[in-house]
Amino acid sequence: MKVRTRFAPSPTGFLHIGGARTALYNWLYARHHGGAFVLRVEDTDAERSTKESMDVILDGLRWLGLEWDEGPGVGGEFGPYNQSERVSIYDRYLAKLEEAGQVYEDEGAIRFRVPDKDYTVQDEVCGEVSTNLKERGSTRFDAETKQEVAANPDIIIKRPNGGYIFHFVNVVDDIEMGITHVIRGEDHLSNTPKHLALYEAFDVAPPVFAHIPLNLNPNGTKMSKRDKGALIHEYQSEGFIADAVNNYMALLGWSGKDDQEIFTLSDLKERFDLGGVNKSNSKFDYTKCCWVNGEHLKKLPGDELQALANPFLEAAEIPIKDPRIEAALDLARERAQLLSEIPEVVATIFASEVEYDSDSVEKVVNREGMKEVVTALTNGLKTVGSWTEADIKSGIADAAASIEAKMGALMFPCRVATMGSTSGADLVPVLQLLGKEETVKRLEGFSTNYL
RNA sequence: GACCCGUUCGUCUAGUGGUUAGGACACCGCCCUUUCACGGCGGUAACACGAGUUCAAGUCUCGUACGGGUCGCCA
Numbered sequence: 001m002k003v004r005t006r007f008a009p010s011p012t013g014f015l016h017i018g019g020a021r022t023a024l025y026n027w028l029y030a031r032h033h034g035g036a037f038v039l040r041v042e043d044t045d046a047e048r049s050t051k052e053s054m055d056v057i058l059d060g061l062r063w064l065g066l067e068w069d070e071g072p073g074v075g076g077e078f079g080p081y082n083q084s085e086r087v088s089i090y091d092r093y094l095a096k097l098e099e100a101g102q103v104y105e106d107e108g109a110i111r112f113r114v115p116d117k118d119y120t121v122q123d124e125v126c127g128e129v130s131t132n133l134k135e136r137g138s139t140r141f142d143a144e145t146k147q148e149v150a151a152n153p154d155i156i157i158k159r160p161n162g163g164y165i166f167h168f169v170n171v172v173d174d175i176e177m178g179i180t181h182v183i184r185g186e187d188h189l190s191n192t193p194k195h196l197a198l199y200e201a202f203d204v205a206p207p208v209f210a211h212i213p214l215n216l217n218p219n220g221t222k223m224s225k226r227d228k229g230a231l232i233h234e235y236q237s238e239g240f241i242a243d244a245v246n247n248y249m250a251l252l253g254w255s256g257k258d259d260q261e262i263f264t265l266s267d268l269k270e271r272f273d274l275g276g277v278n279k280s281n282s283k284f285d286y287t288k289c290c291w292v293n294g295e296h297l298k299k300l301p302g303d304e305l306q307a308l309a310n311p312f313l314e315a316a317e318i319p320i321k322d323p324r325i326e327a328a329l330d331l332a333r334e335r336a337q338l339l340s341e342i343p344e345v346v347a348t349i350f351a352s353e354v355e356y357d358s359d360s361v362e363k364v365v366n367r368e369g370m371k372e373v374v375t376a377l378t379n380g381l382k383t384v385g386s387w388t389e390a391d392i393k394s395g396i397a398d399a400a401a402s403i404e405a406k407m408g409a410l411m412f413p414c415r416v417a418t419m420g421s422t423s424g425a426d427l428v429p430v431l432q433l434l435g436k437e438e439t440v441k442r443l444e445g446f447s448t449n450y451l
Numbered sequence: 452g453a454c455c456c457g458u459u460c461g462u463c464u465a466g467u468g469g470u471u472a473g474g475a476c477a478c479c480g481c482c483c484u485u486u487c488a489c490g491g492c493g494g495u496a497a498c499a500c501g502a503g504u505u506c507a508a509g510u511c512u513c514g515u516a517c518g519g520g521u522c523g524c525c526a
Contacts, residue, residue: 010526042526109524126456136454140522148452151522159524166526190455190521211456213519218462220518248463251475255464259474278464280457281519288463288476298489335488345488400485411486423487 003035004180007061007068008170010042011053015060015232017284018185018215018223021249025212026183027066028250028272038177039071041082044164049084060232064242065265070177078177083169090164093172093202094157102201106152108160112168112198114153119193119200124210124274126186131193155194167191171198179207183274186211186281210274213253213281220283228286239312239340240289244296248289252282262295294337305329309342316343318350324433331425348419349433354442360422361450364413369403371451373413376403378443387436389428396428417446 007023030037043049070076097103116134137153157168189211199206217227254276328346380399384391400407
């Protein structure tokens with residue numbers, strides 16, 4: 001049987017890290033097993049669903065590279081893929097239940113009669129979980145009064161206004177779309193017996209279920225929009241690489257059982273399976289997510305790095321067509337974790353005026369004999385013949401020798417004078433990219449303005 | 452509150468009865484780089500607690516605690 005998984009977002013907000021990870025696991029499982037990944041839009045709540053939200057979610061999935069085989073924009077033989085367009089299908093399934101006498105009207109809504117029996121979920125992650133809905137549902141906890149109140153355990157499947165409810169449409173569509181594996185958040189584990197009861201009522205064998213642990217914020221509570229790293233579209237603007245985000249999301253709740261931590265999407269596709277999924281919730285760690293991104297940045301082929309970095313370089317007004325850009329990016333990738341950090345590392349190479357960081361200048365300017373040091377540097381570098389890294393280095397060494405100083409004592413001042421800051425890319429390669437003329441100009445400028 | 456799920460370094464995790472409990476992020480130290488960083492090496496740091504089963508328990512069982520989830524005419 002061909003594996004068919006689905007991601008079924010409700011277009012009522014942003015694409016959240018939890019949803020994205022669910023999508024990723026479904027995508028990976030389908031791809032790993034040569035199956036199909038279906039995208040279905042659960043927009044039965046007309047009041048809360050918006051097109052803007054849908055666009056954000058679709059864009060997020062596209063950015064992550066989780067392309068779907070069936071769904072909005074691509075079609076498929078089980079469409080339409082928006083639940084709002086599938087009402088006639090739901091009507092048909094409701095008729096089946098009516099015929100069997102399993103539903104009844106209650107204050108305008110339609111309820112499904114829950115059988116008084118145990119339903120056992122055979123979960124690929126959580127194991128066997130049994131529940132009797134009738135027993136469990138005979139009371140309800142009222143959050144305001146904090147008391148148990150009597151409740152009707154029979155589940156509402158249709159609103160008085162005619163709109164169908166999640167549990168019902170979810171099951172009907174999974175049946176209609178031939179979904180074989182339902183991989184979703186553990187928050188649905190307690191709902192699954194309801195779904196099982198519906199599968200039984202329709203006389204259809206349920207799919208394989210896998211409930212994956214939730215991702216929490218560092219405080220151990222539910223991740224909200226305000227938590228760093230919660231919203232997928234922000235990863236893009238903050239300079240993350242999509243594969244790195246996939247990599248980190250995969251790691252929150254799944255392990256390849258060995259020491260490998262850096263995976264491309266294609267590595268994950270090969271390695272991912274339900275057996276590696278954990279049972280316990282995990283807390284999101286933004287710092288590690290950045291580290292993962294940095295590792296991906298280091299491995300990125302030059303042309304891909306260039307393409308991804310361009311928007312950030314342009315925003316910083318760095319000329320992306322400059323012939324030195326490739327070399328500059330290679331310097332930057334060694335020290336940046338995010339694409340957004342690249343401009344600050346390389347900006348000084350392309351700047352017409354050096355921006356001097358006052359703290360850095362402070363550290364250097366008051367040192368004894370600084371004027372001589374910078375003068376020696378200027379003279380030493382002026383005499384360098386071919387402007388190669390090796391010759392620049394020996395030029396600095398010569399300058400050091402001429403004033404009987406250690407080379408190390410010249411590196412820092414040289415860095416500040418030419419780059420404007422104590423931190424940044426490798427000094428010598430930067431000087432090489434700057435060119436002899438510009439380097440000397442900057443040294444002389446620094447000398448006259450600050451010494 | 453009832454029911455369900457979970458609990459290994461601060462965090463992500465490896466571990467399926469016998470391990471000096473391993474790795475990664477973070478943190479600290481040393482080295483390298485005659486520069487900031489990268490990198491290399493090393494260090495601090497964990498089996499929630501209590502019983503039981505067993506020659507032997509992080510691994511199995513039960514209880515307790517703690518955390519999370521569900522109990523919608525949201526999904």
